[in-house]
Amino acid sequence: MGCLTCTYALSILTALSLILLGTCTSGQHTDTVFKRASHLKMDEAFLLIHNELKSEKFEVFWLSDQCFQCAYQPLVHVRKENVSTVVDARHPLTLQINETSTNRVLCSIHYTFREFGNYSVWVKASPADHNNISCDIIIDYNPVYSYLPIIVAFLVYLGIFCVFYLVSCIFRLDSVRNWLCKKMNPVETDRLINSELGSPSRADLYQEFHSATSNRLRSLDTFRGLALIIMVFVNYGGGGYWFFKHQSWNGLTLADLVFPWFVFIMGTSIYLSLNSMLRKGNTRWKLFGKVVWRSIQLFLIGLFVINENYCHGPLSWSDLRIMGVLQRLSVTYLVVSVLELLFAKPTPDALPQNCFPLQDLVLFWPQWVIILTLEAAWLCLTYLLPVPGCPAGYLGPGGIGDFGKFPNCTGGAAGYIDRMVLGKGHIYQHPSSNVIYKTTMPYDPEGILGTINSVVIAFLGLQAGKILVFYRNQHKQVVGRFFAWSILLGVVSAVLTKCSKNEGFIPVNKNLWSVSYVTTLSSFAFFLLLLIYFLVDVKKLWSGAPFYYPGMNSILVYVGHEVFEDYFPFKWKMQDIYSHGEHLAQNLLATSIWVLIAYILYRKKIFWKI
Template sequence: MAEIKADTSHHQSLIVSEPDVSDPKPSKSKHLASLDIFRGLTVSLMILVDDAGGEWPVLGHAPWNGCNLADFVMPFFLFIVGMSIALSLKRIPDQFVAVKKVILRTLKLLFWGLLLQGGYSHAPDKLTYGVDMKELRWCGILQRIALAYLVVALIEIVSRGAETKDMAPGTFSIFKLYYWHWLVAGCVLVIYFAVIYGTYVPDWQFTVQDRERTDYGKSYTVACGVRGKLDPPCNAVGYIDREVLGISHMYQKPAWKRSKACTENSPYAGPFRNDAPSWCRAPFEPEGIVSSISAILSAIIGVHFGHVLIHMQGHPARLKHWVPTGCALLSLGIILHFSHAIPSNKQLYTFSYVCITSGAAALVFSAFYLMVDIWSIRYLFLPLEWIGMNAMLVYVMAAEGILAGFVNGWYYKDPHNTLVYWIQKHVFVEVWHSRRVGILLYVLFAEILFWGIVAGVLHRLGIYWKL
């Protein structure tokens, strides 16, 4: 799911000074392997939840409120993008060159996002391509990353003068040094809260666009006429997307279709209940406009962690800042969710969701930093590190199913008689006598481990997909 490095696709500019006050020798620059490993883990999680989530709902997105494993993927990407921005842009002294690179990279992300998730590619199961421009999906994973990257990178460039200043001792001095980032974060929060709680949502209508559905072409009405609701049919996030993007340009198979109100098989997908409300059949954009504005917060928090890495000298000082910050964010998000003040919701990208997922990202990265960059337990995570170095390639070929779609294009007599289906059925499912277990092991070994090895070979050859 994404160019994950301020661009995220390659391991370029993750060089950071690692001075140790106990070492009399001059400090040397070394590669920050923990960030590549974290990136590789996040891409691997995307492959896992996309391809095994249907059999294991706990891996897939929560139907509405709550956090399943899949709901951590996007915030992890944005956190990594933020850290990479702090590390990479400081190597470009010329402000004009930096802005030019940021804009160009943003345009590349938008292009690949529209191509891969706009509807043009139907890989891996449908051996067709092309999209009706009336139904082109404008938003998606890479588009959201592009927006967050553009905004946060430009803020970083504007405030780059702070990096030349001496930082006063104390935990909170780094917040003061980069106060512009937190002012923007405050503005983002104010705008987000004003929109979701202040926007009036009227009744609305939609026509079923999914040609595979028996009620294709049928129109439904959803009764709302409310303000400040965070339920599936009447929230301001969906309303603004319908008005600005157009309902035909939104995601046609949102996770809410697996909710208890919609299907008897919840959290599995299945036929709708006889008494299912009309909104169950409607589209919803999980990477929409308002939720993408809120998603900028995840990248800003990531930038802050990158600033800590740059300015704070020594491993203990960094961990003493990262770990308490991660715990505080996680605790705040959990309290907001379980007190019902603000539910954690990925599709709305609520503030509690930002806190929970950013706190988790902070703790996971801190754990990798401790194990890899301090304890030097690196070889255990090499496949993840290789994937992280070539994240864009693995995202496109594996997470978006381009390679699997190509392989499926070579079949014998029947489109389902392909190498991919044969391996799934005979090597994994039938051996374990369980489709659920077989599919999970297939994804872990035939996809994630396979791409780890491929990325390792490409790394040895010095081949990376760079945006």
């Protein structure tokens, strides 16, 4: 009772602190910047261009550092008068000024504009040489420090966790526990004091539940919960910060990490679950039926309940997105589970500790042959499939990328397959590539071709499950193998990418789920699982809270956060829609509420399994 009361109290404290965060940080620019340029939105700055070349007309072009091999894009045309415009404040930009009549480059300047700042560019000629044109930027009004809400939120959560830790330590003191017992039920004081867990009836109530969960590795649920909570936060908007959104094309942001981690840990759970049920005597056909039925349920929930295209209004079959997050999870789950059922044998509870090395690999060589064949199929389709109007093996975003040569080739073979098989109306209509690369073609980041590599990353997670089973209670062996896999996959990624964002053989790309993306995220996953396993299950320095609770109810939390996204208290009408502070407070509070819901359901022993 005490622990649950503390959790409720801390949740209220979290809510009040986050609302205060939004209120305090939302007003940091209202009285200053918006009086100067009321039309500015988040991630924008105001730019005033002063033409000191009275006899010249020129055009201003822009190019973002995030846009790889892009052509300059027109920003504004300047005649004799001064002209104002809005510029992007997320990434560094290069401004290029060209003479209108000859298209001669007069000058260029590389600059990082800051959010809600007011800037002036002075274009003028040197008094000594009128052909020597200079461009100088000055700050008219200081920009807002847009990262202040993140710092405040970090301090708020740090304080809350410190309070939680202190309260939990106090409640573990016998004197405090005895005093609470007296206050809660004076009539039964002696009996309560003599019971270490409190009321014997409560101990009896929890006995069955804890015996059922005692054999679970808390690190797996903690890992799953961590990935899920970050996914909920970025799906709710991530405070409007660009680095909490998906990368436009090549490269990684925080949002690009979580879905592959969820797939990875799903693979780990597949092995542990199927191996346990096979040891209990379940037939493969019975397990196959369960796998198929669960896959169908996941696919249908993704197709009809949380379809992303609902954001455009009521749907008909002509514009129903067929693939999606849960749809990809369902297909991946089906393929990896069937692959495991075809070749796996139930592993005994106790394995000899002196077995031959790499037993978790050698015994399952047929599975590896199939996985490598699938990867070869991905490579062949990606690099050899003819795509009309596009070069062979094209991996670019299309649009203004590649200097605008292939505007309709977004995603190369991956996009072409989805458009041909599923149809343009049945795939994602607004991919992240249109933010920077101005693409116009629909492209689905959870499409058909990328699902092959989703199977691969789930199979690598399956390998983690084999390590946990084959080296049960041999913590050094488990940690060592996790570390070895992390290093091996990291080296493969370094070779494929040449340790660069865009210049490698196969860049890291979430939209394509490229091979390097799979190896990189699997490397991170093995290392992160190593840390959590060591802290939670080996040294028991961390209980896994608060991520452990949503990890135990992952499907409910994921579906729930999608269905109730626009309902209060997960979202409300903000006073300042252009405030990172209010957006961050709203998104963090909504995410925290789902953690609390998961905790309450855990205490009530309510778990949604499909």
